[in-house]
């Protein structure tokens with residue numbers, strides 16, 4: 189299959205390209221800079237209003253302004269507009285194509301659920317309200333859904349915290365390696381995470397699995413509490429994790445972004461599990477061990493009983 193991929197130059201894009209090629213697919217990259225050569229892609233096309241998608245088998249849409257950095261009003265406007273407007277360009281191109289892609293697999297985020305305590309968040313649960321990331325993800329999914337009118341199947345992958353060589357884990361590692369790692373707030377909030385190779389595979393699986401449509405939770409089946417995440421990472425790095433970052437400190441200095449580390453989201457990938465998707469890294473210990481090797485030895489399996 190020939191797959192169109194926006195955000196191909198980014199962190200997840202790189203892994204999706206590698207896995208698509210390994211599976212015998214071809215990837216056409218879409219970038220704001222169409223002169224950019226992206227390793228492994230058959231060509232790069234322009235990502236902007238008036239883009240062309242005719243003849244592609246599938247479109248995977250990841251592009252959007254990074255959520256890293258301080259959320260000024262201008263930054264929030266970029267985060268929101270880049271996702272909603274970019275998705276509208278895709279939908280317009282699908283609607284105008286004589287031979288449109290059969291499926292649009294669009295990124296979304298588990299931030300859509302908001303702060304939910306102990307609730308098990310399958311795709312059947314309601315979404316949250318009032319928080320910035322929930323609003324962005326709602327608008328993003330609503331924009332993608334418009335492509336169904338053209339007969340295109342639409343899947344919105346609600347991505348959990350992606351663990352890989354870049355992103356959040358890369359930001360945490362230096363702090364933990366200095367022995368300054370610790371939990372946020374009480375540490376009892378649920379963290380939903382996914383290994384980068386599993387999330388790349390989920391996007392390709394969603395493109396090829398016709399029974400999947402609508403929202404799909406892109407999270408491992410074993411979310412952990414923040415204190416457990418901290419403990420496993422500290423143990424694998426052989427570093428103490430005595431510190432606690434008090435909630436009030438995070439909320440004072442980063443009032444809105446505090447939701448990224450303090451919100452509790454126990455996400456269950458019900459649709460993937462029901463459809464038979466196999467996770468390569470279902471437990472946090474296996475995922476972190478894979479990502480941190482060869483610097484560490486695996487934690488004894490008896491030490492990770494609470495990851496279910």
Ligand SMILES: NC(=O)c1ccc[n+]([C@@H]2O[C@H](COP(=O)([O-])OP(=O)(O)OC[C@H]3O[C@@H](n4cnc5c(N)ncnc54)[C@H](OP(=O)(O)O)[C@@H]3O)[C@@H](O)[C@H]2O)c1
Nearest residue numbers: 195197198199200219220250251252253270295297347350
């Ligand atoms: N990584 C995670 O933990 C995580 C979790 C939840 C959701 N997600 C979502 O998944 C998607 C991919 O994540 P990622 O980590 O791969 O992101 P990334 O590394 O920041 O890459 C995003 C790509 O989007 C394009 N882009 C950047 N700013 C843009 C803008 N203002 N307007 C339009 N396009 C822009 C860039 O491609 P060009 O420069 O080539 O155009 C870039 O390569 C994102 O939408 C992200 O919000 C990620």
